[in-house]
Amino acid sequence: MYYDVVIVGAGPGGAIAAKTLDDSNLSVCLIDAKPKEKIGEKICGDAIGKEFFDFLYEKINLEYPDEEVKDRIKGIKVFSPDRKTVFDVKTMNWGYMLDRPKFGQRLLRQIKNVCLMDNTKFTDFYEKGIIVERKENGVKNEKIECKIVIDASGFNAVVRKKVNDDGLMEKETGKDEFVVCYREIKKYNFEYPHHCHIYLSSKFSPGGYVWEFPEGDELNVGIGVLHPAQPKKYYEAYGKFRGEKFLNGEIINAGGGISPTRRPIDSLVAMHNGIGIILVGDAACQVNPIHGGGIGQSMRAGYFAGMTIKKIYERNGKDGTGKISIDDLWEYNSDYMKNYGGTIASLDLFRIFLQNLSDDEINSGMSAGLIQEGDLLKISEGEEINLSATEKIMRIARSIVILSTAKKLVYTVQKMKEVKELYRNYPSPGKFLTWKENVGRVYKDLRRHL
Ligand SMILES: Cc1cc2nc3c(=O)[nH]c(=O)nc-3n(C[C@H](O)[C@H](O)[C@H](O)COP(=O)(O)OP(=O)(O)OC[C@H]3O[C@@H](n4cnc5c(N)ncnc54)[C@H](O)[C@@H]3O)c2cc1C
Known part of the structure; x- marks a missing residue:
């Protein structure tokens, strides 16, 4: 079996990579461990x-969601740990707000070829492509020859973890670079x-949020x-805090998940035995x-990869596809990192700042207005913020807690x-390792300062 491109994982990222390649004359295969309907x-x-x-x-004429939209959101309220601000x-x-299973199926329906x-x-890999296990026919170790593999397999990054590329693409991420979650969907009129x-509350969600x-x-x-x-333990404590009406809401769906919360992998591309990896x-x-x-x-990254x-x-x-090189793939690195990678990395630094604050520091920082509501939106969208309000507060701050938080914020x-x-x-690839060291230095500086 041969395909020019194999996409591993048909979640939003893989599905949009497939949709972007749908009108090309390449042979593309989208594989997923789940049965289609799931x-x-x-x-x-x-x-x-x-x-x-x-x-x-x-860009690709993607349909807007329709019947899978469960609600429309016009604002976000962020509560301080003491809930006073x-x-x-x-x-x-x-x-x-999407019904994700239905949304996943809508994405699949838009992929025709x-x-x-x-x-x-x-x-795993073999020398010319990848090895797959197929549940349907019970076949283990079926080989698919290919030139490029897109890893869109979600947090577990099953392909990335098998790549050998002399250190370009890290296999593992740090233990403090993801959050573990428990979630319920319940009957409840909000x-x-x-x-x-x-x-934000270290009592109910240390290092994350509710x-x-x-x-x-x-x-x-x-x-x-x-x-x-x-x-789950923290969720149960939160449920008690939320009260009886909340606890009595019928649970429709429940479960856990993991979400990465760090800068993108420093190189999003690599070569493994002559196979391009994205x-x-x-x-x-x-x-x-x-x-x-x-x-x-x-989804946006899937488009850039495609x-x-x-x-x-x-x-x-x-016919020249045997010649795929790291330089060819690098365009995805450059396009993505210059436009969006920097935003994610800067938010990652802000995440580290937040995780290093105590509840008291967040309470006093929010109530003193170290960060304004408008700043919060800007930060979450990766825009740069002007801290004139914070700097004014630093000059007149009477509380040591506020002064120290303000200083940390300015540094961050x-x-x-x-x-x-x-x-x-x-x-460019030749200067990548020096660049990586420079990024690492910024992180070290921040951690040392906080
Ligand atoms: C609790 C929680 C809450 C979240 N809330 C939000 C939110 O409100 N808004 C938001 O935008 N994001 C949210 N996220 C993040 C969001 O769910 C993910 O960022 C998004 O689903 C990532 O898409 P993906 O295509 O990269 O991977 P996934 O959606 O994880 O899809 C990966 C696919 O790969 C398949 N796969 C895995 N291993 C293999 C294998 N070995 N072979 C073949 N296929 C494989 C899987 O079956 C799956 O279909 C949340 C995440 C969690 C955990």
Whole structure:
């Protein structure tokens, strides 16, 4: 069996890579370990901004979600740990709350020419391609020859973990670079229709946050915590705090999940035995490290990955595909990192800043206005913020807690700017290791300072 491209994983990232390649004359295979009708099922907060659909509609004519939209969101409220300060963040556009299984199926329906192989699990590489295990016919160790593999397999990054590339693409990520989550969807008429609630609290969600997102007459509610804390235990404590009406809501669906919360893998591409490797979505850690949103981010990356492949084949011609090199693949690194990687990395630094603050520091920082509501939206969208309010507060701060938090914030914002500049100048392959060291230095500086 031969395909020019194999995409491992048919979640949002893999599906959009497939949709982008759908009109090419390449032979493309999209494999997923799940049976077709279960593709899209995932424990998730289900929230996504409309802007991702605007982008993908323009680029590849992707349909907007329709019957799978369970609710529309017009704002986010962020609560301080003592719940005395609430930031009311208006979204620029309406956001959607999605029924993820139905959404996954909508994405699949839009792929017409790519071959979908469900019940098919990537297990390893062989010298000319990949080895898969197929549930349907009980075949183990079936070989698929290919030139390029896209790893869109989610957090477990099954392909990335098998790549041998002399250190270009890290296999493992740090223990403090993901959150473990427990989530329920329950019958519950949320008190604040069309608003997502986020609650920062080390008591209920150390290193992460509690979310409550309305989905019509249901509520998507969950907790993310830093490993090795157990999210279910914290969730139970939160349920008691929330009260009887909440506890009595019928549970429709429950389960756990893991979300990466770090900068993207430093190189999203590599060569393994002459096979080109491209990472997309959670496998690439292309998730917003502050709120964990990754559906839109994965889809957008899937588009960039697909476009890079199309361009390689246009340049090299279909017959010249044996010549795929790291330089060909690098365009995806440059496009993605210069445009979005820097934003994710800067948010990662902000995540580290937040995780190093105590509840008291967050309470006093939020109530003193060290960060304004508008800043919060800017930060979450990766824009640079102007800290004049913070600097004024630093001059007049009477409390040591506020002064020290303000100083840390100013330093963090400076490092966020530095890291963005490094990503704007994402290097060529030959200068990659020096660039990586420079990024590492910014992280070290920040951690030392906090
Ligand atoms: C609790 C939780 C809440 C979240 N809330 C939100 C939210 O509100 N908004 C948001 O935007 N994001 C949210 N996210 C993140 C979001 O779910 C992910 O970023 C997104 O699903 C990533 O898409 P993906 O295509 O990279 O991977 P996935 O959606 O994980 O898809 C990976 C696919 O690969 C397949 N696969 C895995 N291993 C193999 C293998 N060996 N062989 C073949 N196929 C394989 C899987 O079956 C799956 O279909 C949340 C995540 C969690 C855990």
